[in-house]
Every structure is written in C-alpha cells, then in structure tokens.
C-alpha cells in the first residue's frame with residue numbers, strides 16, 4: 006500500500022465515507038499473513054487519529070432477547086440527536102458448512118441517507134461471542150463515528166470477550182427468562198455496566214424480572230465501587246425507555262472519562278487482542294517461550310502502541326517472526 | 328339430486344381499471360360466474376402510482392386502484408347487486424371495501440345486497456404473501472374492524488378469507504396447512520368483540536381459501552379434515568349450535584408451486600389432478616374455484632390461457648358425472664384413516680401454537696415462518712437429490728419442441744409500458760378535481776377516529792366519497808401504527824443433503840477460494856421493489872450458507888439504494904437479486920449503475936430479457952428450471968472468484 010493510499014483511507018474513514026470505510030474493513034478482515042504489515046500501519050494510524058470522545062458500546066445477552074431490535078432503536082435515537090453510528094453485528098458460523106447467515110441487518114434496516122454504517126460478521130471458530138475481525142473493525146468504526154455498537158452472538162455463558170472490546174457493556178435480558186440465576190453463577194453479572202430488561206411492553210413479568218435483578222445486584226455489586234450498574238426497563242419495540250438507556254450510556258461515558266477506567270479498559274482490550282493474535286499464531290509453544298500465559302500478559306501490558314504493535318513486540322521477544 | 332356446480336372464477340386484473348373492466352366483461356360473457364380481482368402491488372401495499380416504490384409496478388401484476396374513480400371504471404356496467412366479487416386484498420382491505428361500498432352507494436345499490444369477499448388475512452401475509460404494512464396487533468385490529476362492521480352492514484359479505492393457499496405455496500405440508508390456518512382463524516375469532524349471542528353468526532361468516540396440490544388423494548383428505556376440525560372448533564370453542572353456521576366454506580386455487588417452466592404443457596394435467604382434491608368429495612367440496620393457467624411459471628396469462636383454465640372447470644362440472652353422486656368416500660376406511668392421521672397431527676400443532684400465545688405470537692417470534700421455510704427447503708433438497716420426481720424438471724427432461732411457446736413473446740401477457748404513466752396522469756387529474764378541504768377533513772377524521780379506537784370502515788367510506796387516494800389512506804394509518812418487518816425465517820440451521828459428495832465438493836471449493844480472498848466469500852441476497860415472492864431468495868440464502876458462504880439477507884421490499892448501501896457496507900463479493908414480479912428490467916439497471924460488485928439475477932425472467940440483462944453486465948440469470956440449487960451456488964462461487972481474480 007502506498008503512503009498516498011494509506012492517507013486516503015485514513016482520511017476517508019475519519020470523514021465517515023462509506024466506500025473507504027468498507028474498503029478499510031475489507032483490508033483489516035484479511036486473514037492472509039501478508040496482509041498483517043499494512044494492517045498494523047493502518048490500525049496504528051486510525052488509533053492515533055480517533056477523537057477520544059467516540060464511544061464503544063457492547064450489546065450482549067442470550068439469543069432472541071432483542072439485541073438487534075434494541076440496537077435499531079438506539080441507532081434511531083442517536084441519529085435523531087444528530088449523531089453518527091457504526092456497528093458490528095456478529096452471527097454464528099455453522100460448524101458443518103463453515104457458512105453463516107448474517108441476519109441482524111434485517112432488523113436494523115438502516116436508511117442509505119443516514120450516517121449509519123453496519124458490518125455483519127461471523128464467528129468462525131472463535132469462542133466468546135465475537136468474530137476474529139471484530140476488534141479491528143471497532144478501531145476503524147470508532148475513528149469514524151460518534152458511537153460504535155457491537156452486538157455479540159447470544160451464546161449466553163461464555164460471552165465475556167465483549168468487555169475487552171467495548172467501553173460500556175450492556176447486558177440485555179428478557180422478562181422471565183430464568184437466565185438471571187445462571188448469569189450470576191457464571192459471573193456474567195459482574196461484567197455489564199448497564200442492564201436492560203427488554204420487552205418491557207410485556208408488563209408485570211418484566212417488572213418482576215427487574216426486581217429480581219436488582220436484588221441480586223444489591224448482594225453482589227459490580228466490581229467497581231464508583232459505578233453501580235443501573236437496571237433499566239426498555240421496550241425496543243415501542244421505544245419506551247430507549248432515551249433512558251442512551252442517557253445511562255452517556256453517564257457511563259462521563260464516568261469513564263472522569264476516571265482512569267477508560268484508559269484501563271482500552272489497555273485491557275489491547276492486551277486481550279494482542280494475546281489473541283499471539284496464541285492464534287504461536288499457540289502454547291509461543292506462550293511458553295515467554296514464560297507462560299501470565300508472564301506474557303504482564304509483558305504485553307508494558308508494551309505501548311496498538312495491539313498489533315504489541316503482538317509484533319511479543320513475537321520478536323519470543324524470537325518468532327512478527 | 329345433482330350437486331350445483333361451484334362458482335367459476337379467474338383471478339385477473341392488469342394495466343388499468345378500464346382494461347380490466349373490458350376483461351371482466353368478456354369473462355362474464357364466456358360463462359364465468361364471479362369476479363376475482365387481482366390488484367397491483369402498489370395498491371396492495373398502500374402506495375400511490377407516483378410513489379418511488381411503485382416504480383415499474385403500476386398495473387403490472389394486477390389492476391391499479393388509486394381512488395373511487397378507478398373503482399368506478401373497474402366495475403362499469405357490471406351490476407354489483409348480482410355480482411359475487413372476490414378481492415385479493417389484505418393490508419388495504421378496509422380501503423378497497425370502502426371504495427366498493429361507496430361505489431355501490433353512488434350507483435344506488437344497497438350495501439345489504441353486496442356479495443363477495445375481502446381476503447383480509449394478514450397472518451398469511453407475514454408468513455407468505457408479503458403485502459403487509461402494519462405490525463401484527465394493528466393488522467388484527469383492522470381485520471376485526473372489517474368483520475365487526477360487515478356482519479351488521481354488509482351481511483352477505485365474507486369479510487375475511489382465512490388462507491391456507493399461500494402456505495402450501497411456500498412449502499407447507501398438509502398438516503401445517505391445516506394447523507396454521509385454523510390457529511389463525513382462532514386468533515381472529517378470539518379478538519372479535521361482538522355481543523355473545525352474535526358470535527355464532529360471525530363464526531358462520533368466516534370463509535377459507537385453500538390449496539389443493541397434485542397429490543390429490545391426500546389433498547381431498549385434508550379438505551375433509553378441515554371440514555371436521557372447523558365443525559369441532561365451532562361447537563367446542565365457540566358454542567355454535569347451528570350446524571349450518573359451522574360449515575367449512577372454502578374457495579380454492581389449485582397449487583401453482585408445482586407448475587413448471589419447462590414443458591409447460593404438463594401443467595394442464597397437474598392442474599386437473601389438483602382440482603380433484605377440492606371437488607371429488609361432495610361433503611368437502613369447494614364453493615368456488617380458480618385455476619392457474621398452463622403458462623403459470625412463464626409469466627402472466629393471456630385471455631386465451633385463462634379461457635383454457637376455465638374450460639377445465641366447465642368440463643369437470645358439466646361433462647363428467649362428478650356432480651351426480653353423493654359423497655363417494657363416506658365409509659371408506661382407507662380415507663378415514665388418512666383423515667384421522669392429518670387431524671391428529673394438526674390438533675397437536677394447533678395446541679403448540681396456542682401454548683405460545685396464538686398465531687400472532689407465533690408470527691412475531693418467527694416460529695411459523697421458520698417452520699415453513701424448513702418444509703420448503705426439505706422439498707427442494709428432495710427434488711435436487713432426485714428423491715422426489717418432478718416430470719420434465721429432474722426426470723424426463725427430453726422434449727420435442729413445444730408449439731405452445733414457439734411463436735414469439737414466450738406465450739405470456741405483455742405488460743403495457745404506458746400503464747404507469749397513464750395511471751399517474753389520471754391520479755394527478757383526480758387530485759386536482761376533488762374538493763381538497765373535504766379530503767383533508769376526511770383524512771383528519773380517519774386519523775383521529777382510528778387513534779381513538781373507532782371502527783375504520785365508516786371513516787374510510789367517508790374518505791372514499793371524498794376522493795382520498797390509496798396512498799393517502801395508507802399513509803394516515805402508517806402514521807398511527809408504524810410499519811413492520813416480518814421475520815425472514817432463514818436463521819434455522821438446517822441439514823440439507825448430508826453426506827452428499829456434490830455438497831462436500833462445493834464446500835471445498837468455497838474454502839479454497841475464501842483462503843485466496845483472505846476472508847470467507849460473502850454474498851448479499853437482495854429483493855428489490857415491492858415483489859413479495861421471498862421463497863427463491865430464502866432458499867438460495869439457505870443453500871448458500873449450507874455451501875459454506877456468508878450470506879446477508881434482509882427480507883423483502885428494499886429500494887435499489889438500500890441494496891447498494893448494504894452491499895457496500897458489508898463488503899460482499901457478489902450480489903444476487905431475486906425478482907419474480909416481472910420488474911427486472913426496471914430494477915436491475917438501477918442497482919448495476921450504482922455499484923461494481925458482480926451481480927446475478929434469479930426469478931421469472933423470460934429468455935429475451937435474460938439476454939438484455941447479460942448485455943447490461945449481469946453475470947448470470949437463473950430461472951425455475953435451475954432446480955439443482957447447490958449447482959447454482961457452485962456457479963455463483965466461480966463468478967465471484969473470477970471477478971476477484973482468484974479463480
């Protein structure tokens with residue numbers, strides 16, 4: 006890639022130009038090893054150019070609770086406020102065929118004349134509810150849009166990866182799903198910054214679900230004492246409560262910016278990404294060369310630059326090709 | 328005594344109200360005994376002829392009705408008091424019925440004398456037919472408004488025709504057809520608010536529109552099962568004591584899904600066998616029948632094609648001895664066993680749906696749509712694997728040249744390209760002529776009244792008299808209810824042709840090309856325009872995923888701009904469009920000129936048009952003769968590979 010091309014892509018992304026964002030995403034999704042160097046440059050430049058106020062919100066929760074519908078409602082709300090939105094929607098890959106049906110877009114139905122950009126992705130072999138290129142795509146979209154949304158596949162229990170990609174995590178549940186207990190057991194309730202009981206239009210059942218959640222949270226408060234996660238009743242279908250959710254996200258954003266939490270999260274996310282790349286490429290063998298997973302992780306925390314820079318540095322230190 | 332023949336209908340309408348009026352009068356003169364009106368898609372989905380979404384669709388698959396003036400032209404010199412008029416109209420049913428009533432009032436015919444049917448069944452629109460506008464709850468409210476109004480005001484009218492026809496057309500099994508239609512009827516009846524003593528009468532006004540396929544023994548058993556189950560529902564659930572009110576009254580259009588593009592003359596025997604399913608058993612015989620034409624899969628029928636279909640009915644009714652006997656199957660244990668089996672399966676499925684909260688809930692959750700898409704996929708997989716024989720398509724493909732399709736234009740009705748322009752001119756002239764202040768007042772009354780829970784019918788009749796247009800009426804309700812997107816049903820992870828070497832081979836090739844591209848081949852399946860034929864798109868999407876592709880599918884009714892936007896944002900390697908409404912020559916160029924991704928098109932595309940499309944840059948065109956879908960996918964993969972230089 007020539008440096009002119011690079012400039013054009015970076016400028017285009019930052020200006021929010023669809024065609025160039027799409028092209029950039031295509032480049033960062035490329036899994037061929039020879040694509041890595043240009044990805045490193047591209048993502049490094051984009052990280053540097055990103056306006057710090059741009060936020061990333063993760064939507065997680067079991068399938069069918071209404072994450073996509075809620076995303077559509079949030080997008081509508083933000084667009085009406087004059088804000089721009091990017092989104093990564095993740096769907097599962099069929100293990101048998103390797104194919105995937107990327108269906109979230111059907112609920113989102115963005116209008117071509119709005120500043121909304123949606124990219125659907127499939128999980129491939131990756132666990133944790135994200136697609137392999139989600140993290141890179143988030144860097145691209147965050148450079149372009151006021152808000153970036155990430156909808157994970159609704160696997161339920163193991164979806165903890167979303168906290169390493171989003172600044173604010175919204176756990177979406179539905180009335181009477183009976184999942185709350187399971188979530189508590191799996192420690193998932195410690196992750197979200199905001200909890201949503203969606204399908205609020207269903208009435209009494211929704212209210213009792215919220216009450217259940219609130220009592221569980223009061224016993225086991227979130228890991229961060231300065232922020233206690235609100236539990237909101239929302240109907241993605243009627244729009245009730247969507248403004249409150251947007252306000253809660255705004256507030257969480259201010260909290261992040263006013264504390265060290267934002268930079269801590271971005272650092273966790275960079276390390277998680279670098280570790281993911283490193284173990285994907287070099288496996289246990291690579292990790293052992295750096296003294297095991299824990300040692301590698303703390304080493305990674307000390308290295309500066311983007312996740313891809315961290316990855317290269319780890320590789321170099323392990324004496325492996327970067 | 329010999330049974331009276333059923334009502335003979337031909338489903339028709341095209342170009343303009345005037346042209347359709349001529350057609351109806353000819354048909355009535357040649358012995359047809361009722362009208363069955365086909366409306367164009369803008370009229371069905373509530374758009375005026377000059378709306379951007381109506382582009383290419385005005386007067387194409389039916390007649391455009393924009394206001395009371397068009398209705399007047401359509402029925403000119405047809406005596407409404409003697410006519411039995413069936414209108415295939417759903418989301419805008421209240422409006423078209425209002426126009427019909429207003430016209431009757433204008434011409435001095437009493438409402439109480441009007442006879443006919445508004446289809447008015449929205450559940451099957453979400454599941455199959457696709458011309459819905461509003462969310463399910465709002466639709467149900469409009470449906471029940473029409474019923475509640477007509478039982479008093481237009482007592483001979485069938486205010487709703489619960490449809491199982493369209494379910495079979497998307498692949499429903501006989502049990503699904505029974506269960507989904509009856510669960511749907513229950514959801515409507517449960518929602519109706521009338522005094523308790525009136526309910527039996529309302530029950531008796533509910534009629535059905537069913538399908539009958541080529542497996543005519545089973546189909547006849549299905550019709551008998553319908554009859555018995557409806558009787559039981561009436562007795563047990565709604566306390567209807569009068570057996571006459573519990574009678575299962577139904578019309579039929581025979582199966583069209585099984586009619587083929589190749590060797591189209593074979594469709595005539597298919598149509599005849601299918602008709603037997605709905606006529607053979609006297610106790611479960613259809614009240615009215617409309618038959619498709621031999622050229623069903625080629626395009627719209629011409630008058631001669633429709634005449635042939637009508638003659639089939641006349642020969643069956645008047646030349647054969649069918650109508651001279653009482654029920655032929657009473658007492659047959661073989662038949663009884665089959666009927667019982669279908670009933671048992673259907674009761675079980677109905678219970679499942681009721682446990683989910685009824686038909687509306689089972690639509691919203693996507694349950695019913697998924698089940699239908701799965702049945703259709705199973706059907707197509709069996710055809711592809713030659714487990715199910717389809718004469719002329721996957722067996723006995725060799726054929727002498729057919730004299731039927733030899734002479735020019737492929738043997739179908741050609742669309743009048745002036746239709747849209749002329750309709751827009753008429754509409755605009757009408758808008759100038761009418762009293763603007765009365766239009767405004769009528770629309771305001773509609774808006775306020777419907778918002779406050781008043782019955783939509785009187786408000787709509789006032790709008791009709793005032794000269795309100797179809798688009799204005801629908802937009803007013805859109806403001807109140809919002810618009811809806813139904814579930815697409817394609818998410819379910821299906822197992823198609825497991826262990827098959829062809830499939831394994833496609834998947835290998837997909838993996839190989841994807842490796843060279845640096846990411847999985849990703850495609851977008853798009854449905855531009857108002858066309859609601861979703862099955863082709865759904866099945867291509869499912870088979871593509873089964874072949875290892877990543878597939879973006881957003882459902883029906885997208886503008887070319889939306890499709891281009893999605894394709895670009897998603898970074899797809901190929902776009903596949905599915906168009907069956909005949910608007911490909913308008914819609915495809917609108918997409919081609921906006922994006923440089925390789926593009927293929929499938930649907931009802933005559934060969935002359937396919938050539939034009941290829942000349943414009945379309946990479947390939949597929950039609951119903953391409954039954955081996957995995958092979959089609961394999962070709963798509965090669966097209967994508969070539970276009971991206973990795974073949």
Ligand code: B12
Pocket residue numbers: 365366367368388389415454455456457458492493496497583584585586587622623624625626627628852857858859860861862863864866867902903904905906907908909910927928929930931949950951952953954955956959963
């Ligand atoms: C089933 C059917 C319906 C169903 C549709 C249900 C649904 N959700 O899809 C119902 C009963 C609802 C219906 C309704 C109508 N229908 Co219809 N219908 C048919 C019928 C009988 C079969 C279509 C079908 O589903 N085939 C099965 C699927 C799997 O096949 P397919 O779509 O052809 O796809 C294959 C290929 O074409 C190709 N392909 C298709 N798309 C794509 C896309 C890609 C990317 C690729 C690679 C390949 C590909 O591959 C597929 C596999 O072989 C056809 C006639 C016929 N026999 O073909 C008429 C037909 C298409 N209908 C027609 C009409 C007019 C209507 C109505 C508009 C009537 C009216 N006035 O109200 C309505 C309204 C529908 C609407 N909302 O738009 C006309 C269209 C006329 C024209 N083009 O000139 C036809 C041709 C019948 C006729 N002769 O009148 N219909």
Ligand SMILES: Nc1nc2c(ncn2[C@@H]2O[C@H](COP(=O)(O)OP(=O)(O)O)[C@@H](O)[C@H]2O)c(=O)[nH]1
Pocket residue numbers: 067068069070071072073074075112159203204205206207239240241242243691692693
């Ligand atoms: N009643 C109700 N249904 C909803 C609401 N939000 C979503 N749904 C329905 O829940 C189902 C799943 O929604 P979807 O957004 O696809 O869920 P996801 O799998 O979590 O992305 C769909 O049938 C939606 O129509 C809501 O607020 N109220």
Ligand SMILES: [Mg+2]
Pocket residue numbers: 072073074109156
């Ligand atoms: Mg979703």
